Amino acid sequence: MLDWNQYRSELMTRIGEIAKASPETVKGYQQLSAAGKQTNQLDAKTRELIALAVAVTTRCDGCIAVHAKAATDNGATKGEIAEALGVAVALNAGAALVYSARVMDAVDAAQ
Structure with missing residues (x-):
């Protein structure tokens, strides 16, 4: 499994x-x-x-890493959790179940 803390x-x-190269983009995201x-x-x-459930349905590893912590x-x-x-599983069925395993791995790493 992924080393979520390092990731x-x-x-x-x-x-x-990215913020150095395009500060307004990152500032807009933060706002x-x-x-x-x-x-x-x-x-x-x-x-x-909610963010973790959405992270699963969008398959966003970065979101999982940040929001699990x-x-x-x-x-x-x-x-x-x-x-x-x-x-998320009910709304996204099989794909969400696979990514839920990634969230639980990330949560274990965060503790």
């Missing part, structure tokens, strides 16, 4: 390089990402659980 670190380095947090309708843990940092349990992944 996340390398990803952040590469994103830093978009922060916008959803402004309503305070969902707590951070719930947002991260953020979910556990915000108190999400493996059971809660598994339930959120169950929603």
